[in-house]
Amino acid sequence: MGGGVIGCAVAYELGRRGLEVRVLERRGVGLGATQASAGMLAPFIEAEHAGPLRRLGSRSLELYDQFVADVVGASGDSVPYDRCGTIEVATDSVTLARLERSASELTMAGVGCRLVGGSEAVDDEPHLSRHVAGALLVPSHGFVGAAPLTAALRRAAARHGVSFQSPCTVRRLAPTPQGIEVQTDSGGQLSDVVVLAAGSWNDKVGAEDGATPWVKPVRGQLVRLQWPAGPRLTKVVWSSGCYVVPWPDGTTLVGATVEDVGFDERATVAGVTGLLDAAREVLPAITRAQFETVRVGLRPGTPDDLPIVGWSHAVPKLLYATGHYRNGVLLAPLTARLVADLVLDATPDPLLDALAPGRFEAAATALTGASVTAGSDT
Ligand SMILES: Cc1cc2nc3c(=O)[nH]c(=O)nc-3n(C[C@H](O)[C@H](O)[C@H](O)COP(=O)(O)OP(=O)(O)OC[C@H]3O[C@@H](n4cnc5c(N)ncnc54)[C@H](O)[C@@H]3O)c2cc1C
Structure with a gap:
């Protein structure tokens, strides 16, 4: 069912x-x-601490290459899939301290990651705002077209x-x-x-x-944009207010709200503007992007x-x-x-x-x- x-x-x-x-x-x-x-595959951000969710996520991530290859082989379809890595950015000292803790916890658990300062983060992903104070890179993360x-x-x-x-x-x-x-x-x-x-x-x-x-349904709104002409993002960018996923075809997803509104699958002005404001804070170039659509879904949440x-x-x-x-x-x-x-x-x-x-x-x-x-x- x-x-x-x-x-x-x-x-x-x-x-x-x-x-x-x-x-x-x-x-x-x-x-x-x-x-x-x-379609993000980012267990080491989603599960901030060691525990069952992180174990599930990291085990499933390990299966992904073979899973996609098998499904593509059996279906004959093509499936966008890129383990491009994530760059989780901090624009304030509290978030930076949290990223530092995450970096040492992940390193101790044997997960490849790198903590960089603001200027190194911008060298790595030139679209990032100069206000970025530091960032955590996790190269094994990625995304798939859901x-x-x-x-x-x-x-x-x-x-x-x-x-x-x-x-x-x-x-x-x-x-x-x-x-x-x-x-x-x-x-x-x-x-x-x-x-x-x-x-x-x-x-x-x-x-x-x-x-x-x-x-319990937990509404999520997500905006799809067309990235402006010129160089694109190379990694999934994650900030405390949003995440931004760069697709190979130049479209870019900005997500996602987390709302307790029952079985209501409508998009709202507050949801969309909140996401775009958060994205602009870390990626100023996004103001030149073209707006394509809003997607809304009800995540199945549990206690x-x-x-x-x-x-x-x-x-x-x-x-x-x-x-x-x-x-x-x-x-x-x-x-x-x-x-x-x-x-x-x-x-x-x-x-x-x-x-x-x-x-x-x-x-x-x-x-x-x-x-x-x-x-x-x-
Ligand atoms: C904005 C947003 C962004 C997200 N981003 C990510 C992400 O980056 N990475 C990630 O891993 N996850 C992400 N998620 C979460 C992910 O989408 C969900 O966890 C996942 O889609 C749940 O899949 P599902 O098959 O359980 O549920 P669904 O996709 O909701 O499928 C359930 C199906 O059951 C059917 N159904 C219900 N009742 C009946 C019935 N009585 N009879 C027959 N059929 C019925 C429904 O019609 C529906 O098609 C995101 C979710 C949202 C909303």
């Missing part, structure tokens, strides 16, 4: 391993949070026999002795296993049974910012793969692998302990109704 980057990656992996898989998607493949994503990747995953999965039904809304999941009956707006179908990968809408499946919300991956404690044969919040694109290869291992009864990965659906006890208890119901698309 769900054809975002997570559902498609899981379906591809399960299909590749020989399972019969069908993806049920309500809107269209990749049209949830995934279409808005900046929408082309998801389209390629779909095609690659189809080559492995996966079928896609879209538009198709899952209304209810009813466990039976034979498996789970998946009731959709176009009829019912029985499945041995259901993987719930409905992103922000996952919770709507249980909400009508009174379950405590596990996954502890970690994804939910594992078997439901309440509904047999129901597997969660959701709650990837700001890192669903980064975590797609690893999530697909973890889910496929669970379905195929491989030895569970120790990392799954931190991601278990059971860690939200109240929700697990409330789901003990042996059936779950999907809500409306609002």
Whole structure:
């Protein structure tokens, strides 16, 4: 259930391993949070400190070269993918001190990185403002085109026999002795296993049974510009107010707001101006860029910012793969692998302990109704 980057990656992996898989998607493949994503692969910025999120992110990043090569090979599609590195800049002493701490923590953990002063940062990335006081470079970071990747995953999965039904809304999941009956707006179908990968809408499946919300939508707005003529940025630039991703075709993404506004997917003037002001502060040349579009998506957030991956404690044969919040694109290869291992009864990965659906006890208890119901698309 769900054809975002997570559902498609899981379906591809399960299909590749020989399972019969069908993806049920309500809107269209990749049209949830995934279409808005900046596609950054930057675990050492996203997870500032050592812990499960950083372990997940760095393990998934390690899989990325092979993952993209396999998906491109199986689909025949091209997928923009560049490990160009990130430059995280500080314009004040507090941020600079934080970057210094990050640099020593990353170095101790064996992660390649370099802390540079303001003038060296500008030498490295000449578009940076002269107000930059210092910067942290992480060369292993990069980005991938989330929408082309998801389209390629779909095609690659189809080559492995996966079928896609879209538009198709899952209304209810009813466990039976034979498996789970998946009731959709176009009829019912029985499945041995259901993987719930409905992103922000996952919770709507249980909400009508009174379950405590596990996954909460967190709106993100992102602006796409055409970089002005002349030399382009060479790295992803990250500041305390925004990040800027340079695409090979000259388009540039500026992201992203983080807003708690429920299921509201509209763009706002405040969101867009806030991002552009933040970008201009570190990259003055951006004022000459052409405005192209705004993208909006609902990140699936969880109470502890970690994804939910594992078997439901309440509904047999129901597997969660959701709650990837700001890192669903980064975590797609690893999530697909973890889910496929669970379905195929491989030895569970120790990392799954931190991601278990059971860690939200109240929700697990409330789901003990042996059936779950999907809500409306609002
Ligand atoms: C502005 C922005 C920038 C981001 N930047 C990054 C980034 O740089 N790097 C990164 O790694 N991540 C980033 N993210 C986060 C990333 O986009 C998400 O974590 C990821 O897309 C989640 O994927 P998903 O497949 O779980 O959810 P989604 O893409 O939302 O997919 C869920 C799908 O389930 C379908 N669905 C829901 N209910 C039903 C139902 N009842 N029946 C059938 N189908 C249903 C939906 O239609 C949807 O297509 C960003 C997000 C935003 C919004």
